[in-house]
Amino acid sequence: MRFVKGHGTENDFVLLPDGADGLDAETVRTLCDRRRGIGADGVLAVVRVAAPTEADPRWFMDYRNADGGVAEMCGNGIRVFARYLVDSGLEEPGDLLVGTRAGVKTVTVPAAGDITVGMGRAERLPDAKVQLGERWWAASGWSMGNPHLVVADPDLDIDTADLSVTPAVDPPAAYPDGVNVELVDATAAAATKASIRMRVHERGVGETRSCGTGACAAAVAVMAARGERASYGVDVPGGRLTVTWRDDGEVLLSGPAVLTYRGEYPNDTPR
Amino acid sequence: MRFVKGHGTENDFVLLPDGADGLDAETVRTLCDRRRGIGADGVLAVVRVAAPTEADPRWFMDYRNADGGVAEMCGNGIRVFARYLVDSGLEEPGDLLVGTRAGVKTVTVPAAGDITVGMGRAERLPDAKVQLGERWWAASGWSMGNPHLVVADPDLDIDTADLSVTPAVDPPAAYPDGVNVELVDATAAAATKASIRMRVHERGVGETRSCGTGACAAAVAVMAARGERASYGVDVPGGRLTVTWRDDGEVLLSGPAVLTYRGEYPNDTPR
Numbered sequence: 063m064r065f066v067k068g069h070g071t072e073n074d075f076v077l078l079p080d081g082a083d084g085l086d087a088e089t090v091r092t093l094c095d096r097r098r099g100i101g102a103d104g105v106l107a108v109v110r111v112a113a114p115t116e117a118d119p120r121w122f123m124d125y126r127n128a129d130g131g132v133a134e135m136c137g138n139g140i141r142v143f144a145r146y147l148v149d150s151g152l153e154e155p156g157d158l159l160v161g162t163r164a165g166v167k168t169v170t171v172p173a174a175g176d177i178t179v180g181m182g183r184a185e186r187l188p189d190a191k192v193q194l195g196e197r198w199w200a201a202s203g204w205s206m207g208n209p210h211l212v213v214a215d216p217d218l219d220i221d222t223a224d225l226s227v228t229p230a231v232d233p234p235a236a237y238p239d240g241v242n243v244e245l246v247d248a249t250a251a252a253a254t255k256a257s258i259r260m261r262v263h264e265r266g267v268g269e270t271r272s273c274g275t276g277a278c279a280a281a282v283a284v285m286a287a288r289g290e291r292a293s294y295g296v297d298v299p300g301g302r303l304t305v306t307w308r309d310d311g312e313v314l315l316s317g318p319a320v321l322t323y324r325g326e327y328p329n330d331t332p333r
Numbered sequence: 334m335r336f337v338k339g340h341g342t343e344n345d346f347v348l349l350p351d352g353a354d355g356l357d358a359e360t361v362r363t364l365c366d367r368r369r370g371i372g373a374d375g376v377l378a379v380v381r382v383a384a385p386t387e388a389d390p391r392w393f394m395d396y397r398n399a400d401g402g403v404a405e406m407c408g409n410g411i412r413v414f415a416r417y418l419v420d421s422g423l424e425e426p427g428d429l430l431v432g433t434r435a436g437v438k439t440v441t442v443p444a445a446g447d448i449t450v451g452m453g454r455a456e457r458l459p460d461a462k463v464q465l466g467e468r469w470w471a472a473s474g475w476s477m478g479n480p481h482l483v484v485a486d487p488d489l490d491i492d493t494a495d496l497s498v499t500p501a502v503d504p505p506a507a508y509p510d511g512v513n514v515e516l517v518d519a520t521a522a523a524a525t526k527a528s529i530r531m532r533v534h535e536r537g538v539g540e541t542r543s544c545g546t547g548a549c550a551a552a553v554a555v556m557a558a559r560g561e562r563a564s565y566g567v568d569v570p571g572g573r574l575t576v577t578w579r580d581d582g583e584v585l586l587s588g589p590a591v592l593t594y595r596g597e598y599p600n601d602t603p604r
Contacts, residue, residue: 322598324596
């Protein structure tokens with residue numbers, strides 16, 4: 063099968079231009095294996111819809127996690143998906159509609175540069191405490207379709223905080239299915255009001271280089287505490303994202319998408 | 334540039350069929366980056382020698398580590414290199430001579446299956462003690478061109494031993510430039526005399542899935558302690574290798590080589 067490899071803020075994907083036919087969980091796990099396969103955080107299969115409608119637009123992003131399971135949406139992956147559609151000539155630059163398991167998303171794709179995705183509305187979830195090392199920190203709960211707890215305490219040194227283990231949550235019953243935890247340094251933004259820094263522990267995965275919904279939750283939490291709607295830069299270990307919280311409640315996520323290389327898997331032809 | 338990705342017992346490589354021209358350290362680091370590049374432990378450039386001689390045979394393996402530095406030899410990489418030469422039709426199955434920075438190596442490549450490399454002679458190095466967690470263990474020193482300390486104590490549970498930090502060595506002056514450390518379970522082999530299990534901490538890298546010279550050192554250390562020359566299976570986390578210590582002192586390393594996929598980097602052409 064032919065594939066294209068790409069990443070958004072170092073969240074990386076194997077994109078399959080020819081769809082998801084025959085794509086079982088074992089194949090996904092093999093493709094995503096970083097030594098025995100191609101290596102990625104997930105697989106993006108490009109599915110062309112036979113009879114597009116408003117509720118079922120021309121392209122469907124069939125996203126699978128590296129563990130082989132289907133997943134609803136990926137804010138970094140959909141930018142790679144959209145960059146492929148435009149760079150390959152399948153779509154013109156501009157606004158695209160992309161179907162996902164979390165509904166239809168609007169993606170704005172310039173000819174080059176950052177891509178913007180409408181991520182839906184942020185919703186409040188219960189606040190809770192999060193344990194990092196020996197100490198407990200207050201965290202605000204937000205949903206971007208998935209749950210997040212955001213710690214934005216100026217006393218927390220996010221660079222030295224230990225995210226090697228899943229942070230404990232108190233009360234545990236607040237998030238029985240687990241929760242993503244974002245550690246935010248908003249001290250620079252307190253002066254510039256333009257950017258925050260973030261590290262993230264993704265539920266079931268561990269610390270990652272980037273998390274699109276996590277960046278949205280972190281920026282929204284800081285904006286909400288300040289009583290504003292604005293655009294914030296969010297620096298994650300894998301690069302820079304931009305989160306815009308519109309007056310109508312919609313959250314927009316902007317960031318880079320890089321198509322790294324293309325290939326044929328497996329290596330069945332002599333070179 | 335076109336490339337082929339491959340691995341030997343999960344020690345993985347980007348193979349460059351068109352040689353090493355213009356291959357600087359920064360390019361190697363980018364190619365080996367597992368998210369922003371292709372991802373590998375190292376790069377194998379296929380260099381065709383213009384005027385081959387016995388001392389400088391037709392093929393030279395220009396091996397670079399993921400950090401961009403040149404390296405002398407790689408017992409897992411040279412199998413991938415040789416598998417490529419045969420599968421691509423550049424050489425017939427059989428014995429090949431391959432030049433490396435550690436001299437000319439003889440590689441035996443069947444049409445399919447395990448590939449065998451002459452790794453040179455094992456030489457004794459000073460014995461020392463190695464620290465794992467709180468406890469110190471006696472280790473025997475062996476050189477396979479690079480230095481190794483092999484712990485083969487039946488009291489050591491190699492599955493639970495901590496290799497997350499570089500093991501301390503006593504006396505430190507015995508290995509001032511560092512040393513590879515192999516933890517060996519030879520208890521099964523005590524019954525079958527046919528196989529050992531091994532984990533390895535590679536100098537400057539950390540624990541890895543496989544180490545060709547480490548497998549040789551580990552098997553030789555156990556054979557030497559038993560006063561025999563034989564063939565041992567060596568099970569490493571990434572698969573199974575076979576080490577043969579010949580009566581003439583030469584150590585042969587056999588193992589799999591898989592060409593996983595092929596590609597073009599960067600992704601400069603629409604698909």
